[in-house]
Amino acid sequence: MSSADELTGASGKAQLDERVSTLLRGERRPLALVRARELVIYALLLLCGLFSLLVTVAIVYVLAAETVTFFRFDEVTFSNFFGSTNWNPLLGGQKSFGIWALISGTMLITVIAMAIALPLGLITAVYLSEYAPKRVRNVLKPILEVLAGVPTVVYGFFALMTITPVLQWLHSGFSVYNAASAGIAVGILCLPTVCSLAEDALQAVPRALRDGAYGLGSTRFDVSVKVVVPAALSGIISAFLLAIARAVGETMVVALAAGSLPQATIDPREQVQTMTGYMVQMATGDVSNYGTEYYSMYAVAATLFVMTMALTLIGNIVRRRFREAYE
């Protein structure tokens, strides 16, 4: 490098210093404006945050108000609604609104679904979290994700077109619409939910606990079943509760495969109607004349909402407690 270059370099630098020095002493953006904008944005964000609360309030208000309207009708009584297993909202003379017919249908489907989803989901979760080699995980996880992303109406199709014929082939007593078929499909649908939530819970158990158990000479089975699963128990229970809530609220599968005859039965070969199934029947039918059956839809929805809300609320609180314990 020649000395001339160095000279221009130095004076160039000096000029740069000069320019930047003036710049940095220059005028700042007015703080008051920045502050005002900040306030406006915060207010907007807060509004969005409160919107979700508004949704809950709206759900409760709508369901409550329309349910009150429902109970104002002369043909509807509390004792009939909560004390009867006869749900017959359409036939003029013998109208009866015994919610237990629908609740029992919902419970039958849920029990069948959970008999499939809970054990399978939990075992798959234990396998994924404790046993599976990376290669298997990389195959199994996407499959579960795909299963979780399939629209419920597709499961309804699967239940009606595949599960029911198989069941009928196995045993001739199954009717075309039956609780077992819908229950199995709902179970498959809940499987990814159970699995991913339970796996989260298992993964949250600290490594040290496992290392401790392995250090004592435990087998993988001992570690998974006697250490990790008990340690993650509350997380697993919350996963179960959330899955049950999902099954109770599942709509399209039962609307397609479970039938539309509200009856209190425990025979899985029979057709049943769930609370959600009834709502779909009302929405697809011609009853839009604001009579009792229209408002009965809201009373059923209110019952459904109370049930699922209780399940998810308990599930989420248990989950939060559990996560706090380990994080």
Added chain:
Amino acid sequence: MPDPLTTRGASPPSSLESPREATFAAGLNSAPSRSTAQTAIEIRDLNAWYGEFQSLRNISLDIPANRVTALIGPSGCGKSTLLRWINRMNDTIPGARASGTLQLGDTDLLARTTDVVDLRRRIGIVFQRPNPFPKSIFDNVAFGPRLHMRMTRSQLQDVVEWALRKAAVWDEVKDRLGAPALGLSGGQQQRLCIARAIAIGPEVLLMDEPCSALDPASTLAVEDLIFELREQYTIVIVTHNMQQAARCSDQTAFFYEGRLIEVGPTTGVFTKPKQKQTEDYVSGKFG
């Protein structure tokens, strides 16, 4: 690109030797001579808490302008807490509060009415781990000026070049200003972060263990830089590394369990400590 291996005494590759530099101070009065150091930050009876835990007890300390003040002490002694109170980074921590006096010139740094945004523009901070934004090198340095000022593109370019030169990374990055900052080495990233901090023309630079995540070569480069920068900035550096404090600071304050045990010229604190605890610490008996 490897970090330049520079040693104390040898001038770093891009050091700014311009004679004008001594008289130019960004946003601050002209640099006083070494002997008459003015007080830049005045701390009196500062107490601070995180929730119920008292992290600082009755701290009184003067931080001189255009000097490097090193805060040393074992982990959890409150030195980082003090640093984070100076530019109110503690505001983001729920339950953090402080009482006492903490003043930068006429500004009360603890007052509720003090605008923290304006404050942090005047008091820059460099963190323990280099934390460049996932943007280009140019955008990283231009981040602050863009927030605070309206500048044309060429003005921005001037500021970026100036800051990068000042932080002694210009020669290493001038050909790839558009490249992602995360592609730089750790030492370069940290000097980039220093460039980013000085690009808004602060009066004070706070450094929270700026070299603890760096390799020895990068550490030397950053230490050289700190030494250079005190010409224009009041620098407060928190460090675990005694040698580092000895190498690049003018004044050292030793903290222990939230108390200020001893403060004085660096050479004095390291060679003739007045307190037993200080002596034990600087001689490596604990910490």
Added chain:
Amino acid sequence: MANTPDSSPSGAAETQPRALGSNATARGPLESVELLSGQPRRRRDRRFRLLCIGTAAFSVLILVGLLGSILIQGLPHLTWTLTTNGPEPDPQRAGIRPAVFGTLWVCLICGLLTLPIGVATAILLEEYQPKSRIGRFLYGIIQLNITNLAGVPSVVYGLLGLTAFVSMFGLFGTAASDQDTQTSRYEIGVRYFDQFFSEGERAILIPVDSASAPMTQPVAGMTALNFYGEEIQPTVLSPGQPLPTDETLQYTLYADAEAGRITQQAWYYFSLPLGRGVLAGALTLMLVILPVVIISSQEALRAVPGSLRAGALGLGATQWQVVWNVTLPSAMPGILTGSILAMSRAIGETAPILIIAGIVYISRAPQHLMDDFTVMPLQLFNWISRPQEDFHSLAAAGIILLLGILLSFNAVAVLIRQKLHKPLS
């Protein structure tokens, strides 16, 4: 884990010798303990592993069965007719085109509404820490509320939409489900005409003020338009008068001619209450997927390292400047991925749309925000619930189309996750 209850028989056997051992002599308690063989435990481990593999294989089998049965039934019917035709009574000619457009409209509007609100809520909860005790309480409530909203059955949202959007709580008149009887309705972008057919077989349109105005009686000199919207002067004859023979015949009417009321809705037609239209459906779907978008955006924001925020704050950025310049760009890939997955959920959602739109015959794509519509899964539901075998096969073909769309959505999400995902520190 000694305190874990062990129900297996070998576990019970295990405690036996230990109890003996604790009675043992001064040689130390463990000296006399009889060591158990590890064999049964290892065997149990192997059995459990087999059970696991069996279960995993079962879930793969389910997927194979699900897709296989649909493919076998649907592939032969997967023709272009499906995408070009509307729902016809003949399964050979029926298609899903209006439903595809319905899905497109509803999900597009739903996404445009949900994304800003959802991301804003996530930003509020993750980036703006509450300062006061009340603030923290409010945040806790909002957070718990969002996780619970995610668990509300979608059919319940359908009923909420029915009251809140379709009939708007009856604030603008009642009977939203039955549009003919609606008396008061706030409308923009609609014109009503009474249409006569002249003796020359031409349409004559008489503008009227509202849907409920009395029917027009033909009078001489009334304002009238022809089919092309040009103003014309119709000739009105009293009954029995002879018809003209020249060209005025085409706009000649008898005074006792009867009109029919017709409605012309512009593309920007808007009405309150919303009725069973596209907008009501989109708003309802928004409620369904909002919690999903919020939760996934929150996770994306949480994944941004705090050091980046600190860096920006340290440069004197305000909270919003930190969010806008640093956090949000860094979290964008995660937010987009989550939002696309939420959109695919919206595409597949049936129950709330069923409650809002009902099963109606829709032969064309929606023309405006209030237009009647159907969506793909709803059309499929319609076909599946019919008795004819052919419709079931058609439904299977439609399902393949739907799954194809959803899969490509997921593929885009994965691509975004991989392409845009940069290391952040």
